[in-house]
Amino acid sequence: MKKLDYHATTVIGVVRDGKAALGSDGQMTMGATVMKPTTNKLRKLHGGKILVGFAGGTADGLTLIDRFEEKLQAHSGKLDRAAVELAKDWRMDKLLRRLEAMLAVVSADRTLIISGTGDVIEPEDNIVAIGSGGMFALSAARIMLRHTEADAKTMVLESLKVASEICIYTNANFKIEEL
Numbered sequence: 001m002k003k004l005d006y007h008a009t010t011v012i013g014v015v016r017d018g019k020a021a022l023g024s025d026g027q028m029t030m031g032a033t034v035m036k037p038t039t040n041k042l043r044k045l046h047g048g049k050i051l052v053g054f055a056g057g058t059a060d061g062l063t064l065i066d067r068f069e070e071k072l073q074a075h076s077g078k079l080d081r082a083a084v085e086l087a088k089d090w091r092m093d094k095l096l097r098r099l100e101a102m103l104a105v106v107s108a109d110r111t112l113i114i115s116g117t118g119d120v121i122e123p124e125d126n127i128v129a130i131g132s133g134g135m136f137a138l139s140a141a142r143i144m145l146r147h148t149e150a151d152a153k154t155m156v157l158e159s160l161k162v163a164s165e166i167c168i169y170t171n172a173n174f175k176i177e178e179l
Helices: 058-074 079-092 134-147 152-166
Strands: 011-016 019-024 028-030 033-036 042-045 050-057 101-106 111-114 127-130 175-178
Touching (some): 011 111, 011 152, 019 042, 019 152, 042 175, 050 127, 058 079, 111 127, 152 175
Antiparallel strands (some): 028 033
């Protein structure tokens, strides 16, 4: 029997000119059905200094955020170390390996993607995007980065708008957090 899971979709984060923003749509689906249009996929961690969002299985994403928060606490808020330790656990632990989600992480000066294959990816352009609408949002953000002076929050908002117009799994109920 195929596992039915609730999936959350688009998350994008941008760091620009000392400002950081992370945003998501609100859609949670089960198969081709919208189960909830106002899901919160974002969390502030480590005293509000780090933003994290998830795409993929909702319960899996929330579990990973909890684990990431534990790693941040264990490593005194050192973002790189916490991300690598989570990725190692995720890759090696039998239960964690089954989780189907990704994390987008944003601090005041960096962006990371943490995947279930043990990857910790730091994009060179300080833009992270995950989920089914992630690549649409990423494309829009990169164009704005190259051709506008838009701030991080504006870039996140406009990128989410583009993704919601293209991706059927991305809606226009946006939530954006800033650092």
